[in-house]
Amino acid sequence: MPSDDKLLLDYALSTDPAPVPISTAQVTSRVRVNISPSTSAQVYCDEIKIAVPVGSGPLSLFSSAPDGSVNTNTWAETTGAAQNGSDLWPGLDPDQDYVPLTFSCDVSDSLIDYNLVFGVFGAVNETVGDVRIMIRESSRTDSTDPFTPKQGSLWLRKAYPDFYLKNLVATTPDAPTVPSTDFPNGARIRLAWESNGTYFQLFMAGGTTPIYSGTETTCTLEDGVPRDSTFVLAASMTGSPGQDTSQGGYQPIYLYDSLTVSVSDPDLTPTSVTVSDTLDVTGTSTLGTTNTGALTSAGATVSGALQAGSLATGGTLNVSGSATVGQATVTGELSVQGGSTLNGATVNGTLNGTGSASLNNLTVSGLSASSGPVALLGTGVMLAQDTSIPQAGVEAHTDGFALAQVLIPSDVSKSSFAYGLINTVGTWFQVQGGTVGSFGSAWSDVMAFNPNAITVPIQAGTQWWYTAGNCNGNQQDSPIQIWWFPMGSNPSGEQTFRILSSEELADAPPPPATPSFNAFVAREEQVAAAAADFVDRLAEALEARLADGTRADLARLLHQL
Template sequence: MADQPLLTYRLATSPAPLQASTPDTAAQGRITLAVTPGDQDTYVESVQIAVPADGLSGGAYFAEQPDFSSDDDQWVTGSAVQVSAEHLGLDGDAQFYRAIFHYRGDDSQPVSGTVHLGVSGPLGDSTGTLELHISERSGPDPDELEVRRRTVPLVVTAPVFYLQAFLARSDESATVPKTKFAAGNSPYLSWESNGAYFRVYGGDGQIVHQGPETFFTLDARYLTMDTTYTVEASMSPGGEGSGSSFEQIYQYATLTLTVTDPTLAGLTVQGGIEGQSGLKLSGAADLRSTLAVGGSVTADSELTVFGSVSARGDIDVNGDMTVYSTLDVNGTLKANGDLGVNGTLTANGQVEAVGGDHYVRIRELRGPYGEHLHINSAIDVLSGCDVTMQEHLNVIKDIKINGHGVLSDKDNIGLYNNYYGGYLYASTYEKDSDRRIPYVWVPGNRVDESHWQISRD
């Protein structure tokens, strides 16, 4: 009797346990062997794997030649062949599918690490025990290798309706599952089941796929926000049974995909929102705390924030915008409705309200700290509105009322007599040493003596 293998073999199956086929449905079985060295140095030339090819072994078997595979290029297998029980050193007339994995690493060194060997294919319709035969040529010394055998019994049960391994990948060729995608991506969804018909529902109950296949590529229009997808499996080919009293049996599995840049119809947040890039809202947003965005904010409806708002880009709101604390905008601020800020409004870019029916209501208007307030446009004070200055009014040019200039201290003027005509001027005639006699210059033109200066008491 051959010694037990020196390598350690840990087995897993899918499904677990394996399930036999039916006359109508072939059941796929997959066996994975995780092969690792034991406690002592082990030199290996090859590992042989064999599985039953018919029911003459007295148990379950593979209905056709399975695929044998390895995840390590140092373990190479040739074509699988069908051999007799005698060829494997076993009794009986049963046939087996066999593959030999040859180690192509440095044979002067003991093997290390873990290699995964796989066997997959359709199982026959027999239940019971499927015997997996392992044979390795190995030894603790590279010059003293011998054959060591082990048989592992695997349970194969009658078919049980199952649905499992609902996964998403970037595309059909990807091997790594993922659950996080950008909006507009089309992930590849797959699952394992022996059902006959499947429907996949989006988070709102809409069918996004249906058919007999166990995979499909999700249409990009169904991935705009975080969504939990549900796959429904049934045994009826069309997904529905016939007969008024028939009640279908279903299996369900769910998968949640998250979207890094979602589009939301509405958003109510009790805490703060912080975005490293832009934020676009198609509906109303009601935030009970802070909104901080590294890019732009776009809201197609109302935006209400009970804390502060900070945006490093533009803010564009198509409805009313109400902020109950500080508003800090580094880009352009546009609100097509009312803009209410109960705290500080800071804009390092433009703030525009240019429509005929738009206005900005301000209780107190100040310039930047330590600087003057610059107004780069004409100002019209409407009827019924007064202007009150608590301190000085400094005007570089004229102040006009009804198109006429307003006189001020130090202004030079001329006094024209509308009745007789002519400008009042100071003559050279003195009444006495303290007083000079003024006259009116009848020719009407200005003379040097007709310029007078206004002085404030």
């Protein structure tokens, strides 16, 4: 859409989704607005401010403050607090609140001759209407001229949402923005889609029972798939179909989408296998007993898990995963890296096990085992430290503990009230600290340090969130630290956690209202009242008539002592 002629730069606006749907009581519509300034002439610009109307009315876009972003690190973004239009810029609607997003150029050469895009992301309110986004740029056409402000606007319309289902995509959990259609056997697969439906069912080819049912628009298959598979997604604007008690021929309305993924090393299920020499398996192998036996070979190497009704090998058997065998005879060495269940085993060589083992009947002519202390707790990692920590998310790869610690300010005589928040299992847990004060006529004035910490257990495979900050009324802010203490380590040797991307934070739970604090407002009022009482008593004792102005001056001077 065109911008006003007063601006030197041209501004192009795009939205996702388009058109912009309003939120409903059932579904919150989150919309991304991208604004791209460009020009064919020579224009220098060191700052661009975007004022986004917020509120619940038809002229407001978002119901609360949005998030700002930019496509290059040569510009920095700062989001301000919501303000009335008359208090923000000249010419803005005095009956409308705006959130200002300020984008500042960090390089000395501010010539706009490259691709530049500003992003705004937030939750749309529930009212249809036309929205005016205000833009104020600081620009010039000559590098020797001073920068001067210029103002314009862009328009977009909010409309009633249509029922939609689109963009069913498969990714790895570690790279949720990179689509993929080919995965290793058993690798985790993250499926995501876009819809304003309220209930979803995900089916896999060959099955009649959904592998996922719920209201979220993502799901992760922790065990992946063993072979090429097609997924069919059904979306509806109702709840679970199994809860319906239809009347008068009622039928729910569904939208469908499908996606096929391939597996680079799929499981195969042959009717029989005959091995005359060594059997090498790079993936998981499930071998059932046949008329000639489950597996008979000179030796075997299984990189994944092994399941067999019976096993006989005259050489070495190496299993890097778990092993479940009904009856096993191993003439050479048996080496199992994972957990093992052997209902009957005869090992004439050495038995080496680095994982757990369940052995109902075992005969071993040579046994090697290691012993020593067992460490359950891994090395702690400090994820963040500052006086203000924006909300972030973490995916736990192991069980562990999240810790938020509020430290004391460098000067413990100063008032300081800080807080740390951790969210898991849908609940925010909070710790507060800094310093603590006591003021009053009955007690002496006291200001003491007050550090505090909170530890929250986290389950492996789940996501948790944290944020922290200081209250506005502090004399000096306190630092806050966020820690992660894993239980053990990731079996694959990977990091025990992963920081969620900014896209994944779109579904993060909103933090509770932050506490407010100003310990000295009441104290100042108390001291001022005491000073005024002293002047009154002094005038009475001296039998002096003091003018109101003189009384006020004496009270003020006494208050300053």
